[in-house]
Amino acid sequence: MLGLRRYFANSFTAGCYSSMGPGKKRGEDAYLITSDMLSVADGVGGWTLQGIDPSKYAWELMKNITDTEKVMKSERSSTKILTEAAKKCTNIGSSTCSLILLHPIIGSLDTLNIGDSGFFIYRKIDKAYKLIDKSKEILHGFNFPFQLGTDGDKVDSAWTKIIQVQDKDVIIMYSDGLSDNLYEETVREIVNKECADEVNVENTAKKLGEKAYEICQSTNYISPFAKAASIAYGQRYMGGKPDDIILLLLLWLI
Template sequence: MMMIVPESNAGHAGEIIEELQNVAAERNLKMIVRGHYIPKGDPERPRGEDAFFILEEEQTIGVADGVGGWSVHGIDAGDYARELMKNAMKAIETEPKGLVDPKSVLNKAFLSTKSQGSSTASIVTLKNNMLHGVNVGDSRLRLFRKNSLFYESPIQQHKFNKPYQLGNHESSDKPNIADEYQVSVKDGDIVVMGSDGLWDNLYPNEIVKTLWQNSLGGMLDIQGLATFIAKLAFNKSKQTDIATPFSVAAQEAGYASTGGKVDDITVFVAYIDFV
């Protein structure tokens, strides 16, 4: 935007510009969030083992990924993930308006969850123009700015394909080991967050390409983006002769692996804009 200052006011131009910059800095940013979920297609567990929520009014999102290994004991870890996320939403209702503390929410949800099984968990809120996140396991958030990867949240694994996981079993992890992170955002930023079913099958540069292609028309369809990215990850998970983040990591860990990883896929896309 170009501002023309009349000659008689030229001496005040610096003050006017500074005032405009201060006003802009005080404006709050918000997330416009949409999500898409694709279960991996187990007929015995049609809901899959991921669970998620979007509370746009509270500017908070969360995802939990039930650990499928419990199925050998006849336990559907999706029950644990769903109860954990339900309890997280209840905990958010007790948080001060606009001051959601993801670590506190996760701890309250964990203490209230009684199902068998275990799951990863990630909760993110936007407040004071910063993303505040807490994570246990291998779900991940990536922040894209001007069609480039700007930030990626840390993940936690005991070893390859064995993420940290919350649960009631004595060997399960507890919320105190969760990673916490903060990252400032700007208007126009795009956040893509999801369970490992997303990030095991797609590289960040594939997300960048998708964002670029979908921004050519000047308008972003947030729901369309979430759906497209989820389907892209799902299609790659079915391929057996390509390199994926999962297959490369498996090879580095000493396993013979090619192709995608069939898994439940949860995707959030959030566009950062002024209130």
């Protein structure tokens, strides 16, 4: 029975960092963390031009995901849950969405990504954390992510993948406020520095978020967003991308 108990003991501990873009009075990102699910939604800021608060759709989507998952235990999948949750949204607006369902028995992740939020998964190999998997961005073009909501895209257009995880894997889920300002190599360097001896999820999330916020205010750093803009428009751009930042950092435990 000892092995069976161990088999059912999959769980995680989580930390969170959240900040609004410089000068903003209201954030547009939303997130959820439950015992077996996490998600990030980035409300599309363009709706403010029509007098609409982008955060309302993003938070409604998170609530609907939580409510839907509670009644869909027997047919639980990221695609089905998000499809039903999006159908129930009544607010005008749109958002990207990254969703991970945690399977507590077999230690796997049912992952989905639509737009430019996403996740990284790191594993300690030979005393250093290495990237073992990550989400794929789904974009119509530069700075134009796929999005759910009013006149938006379908859940069927999302990228999905089942990923097997191991004891002490580190999962970082984020809105594009992180990925537009920090290269994955920088994220990995911070994870290795902060988690060299043991993983403090709150402290590591804080360090990553603070670094992303620092870069988002920079005017002379070639951030991932500046690099992509330079390629898209054929001229040189510098600096970070001022934006809301949400990141969830999980330590998977078996």
